[in-house]
Amino acid sequence: MADEGRINSFKNKGKNSEEMRRRRIEQTVELRKARKGDQLLKRRNIDEPTSPLQECSPISMNAEEIMRGMLSDDEAMQVTATTSARKILSRERNPPIDLMIKCGIVPRCVEFLSRSDNPSLQFEACWALTNIASGTSEQTQAVVSAGALSKLQVLLSSPRSDVAEQAVWALGNIAGDGATTRDLVLGCGVLPSLLQLIKPDTNISLLRNTVWTLSNLCRNKNPPPEFEMVRPCLPVLATLLHFKDKDVLADTCWALSYLTDGSNEKIQAVLDTGLVIRLVELLSSSEVTVLTPALRTVGNIVTGNDMQTDMVINSGGLVHMGNLLNHQRLNIVKEAAWTISNITAGNQEQIQHVINVGILEPLLNVLQCGDFKSQKEAAWAVTNYTSGGSAMQLGMLVKMGALKPMCNLLNSKDWKTVVVVLDGLANIFNAAHKLGESEKVAVMIEECGGLDSLEGLQTHENEKVYEKALAIIENYFTEG
Secondary structure, three states, X not given: OHHHHHHHHHOOOOOOHHHHOOOOOOHHHHHHOOHHHHOOOOOOOOOOOOOOOHHHOOOOOOHHHHHHHHHOOOHHHHHHHHHHHXXXXXXXXXXXXXXXXXHOHXXXXXXXXXXXXXXXXXXXXXXXXXXXXXXXXXXXXXXXXXXXXXXXXXXXOOOOHHHHHHHXXXXXXXXXXXXXXXXXXXXXXXXXXXXXXXXXXOOHHHHHHHHHHHHHHOOOOOOOOOHHHHOOHHHHHHHHOOOOOHHHHHHHHHHHHHHOOOOHHHHHHHHOOOOHHHHHHHHHOOOHHHHHHHHHHHHHHOOOOHHHHHHHHHOOHHHHHHHHOOOOOHHHHHHHHHHHHHHOOOOHHHHHHHHHOOOXXXXXXXXXXXXXXXXXXXXXXXXXXXXXXXXXXXXXXXXOOOHHHHHHHOOOOOHHHHHHHHHHHHHHHHHHHHXXXXXXXXXHHHHOOHHHHHHHHOOOOOHHHHHHHHHHHHHHOOOO
């Protein structure tokens, strides 16, 4: 259980900060459920095209006529039929992908990819395959099984930018289907060709598609891509972070969020490109589509070691967190609280930085008033703080009013969160006891209704909860 691992990591003050930092494991599911809305895995091309044939080829052929035309030796008929297939597959609603596959157009479209003597035919065939690969895994597999990958890789070097762009898009859809197809695309050696398409004079449409495809090649965790295969992306992604287009920026940040979601060695490889200052700047972006993956990436970096976390702090990362804790988007607040929880899991200097930039007040506000998912992350941030902070730092936390929102969360229906809060309270009591002030803390907790909640937890169905609650009561609330 991920939460169990988190609890075990944090409850002992003696553990070092690298052990205490928590990676996304099962909580990844919760933190990333909305990602399909944030960044699309696949995209179907339904725009009316730059195809030179758009004026003269309305959809007037049925599936049999299309197949007959594509099998014809007449080149003009091949183009007309393939264009009709592409148009049917570009319908906004319910494109008949399975019907087209059943008719046998996929192998013929793959053949047409090699027709460098007829770029219009290549373009239409590639577009049709792009839209087939935008469907289910089985539909994507039909394109892969027909041998499209190596031919699409060749088309990345086409002198026609529309053909190259359509090949980029098709490869992006195939890579976006999952780890298996992603690795097949990487295995075809497409990455150098994709990176060569990113130049100062690349047209914006091609650039957007290329960066989106790059992000899909970095995506998926089970398993992640072999890091050495995607490492060549890093300097290019670092450069793209300075681009002004929001779509390019968003997909660049998504790619970096995938590459930093792993070991400290991977995090370091990303940091070695020198991009952290620019990445931190993007935490002030007004574009949520950019801010979301930029924050995700920064959050991943601070799961690393103390030096890696310091790079974010020294670049001004904490300065943005207070604003993000007040963001109107709940998922941004939650991610910001999660990021802070990994910084408060650090050393006392790092905790002091959190204090110095004024994060405690908005953090405690989230703990008190935030939505439950954000409260949960804020609870982790506070308990981590109590685990690694000095007595003076814990005193500051209590002085700022942490006890009341912590005690309120003791009534949560989520037992895991209750355990986190109980650990935090136990840490505060331990520190106060050493200073001879545990009685003062006990009075404060009783005054805000915490003792009643603790007593109620003695009958809790979860063994950990009642044991921890009982231990606090016996140690600090029993006279004599």
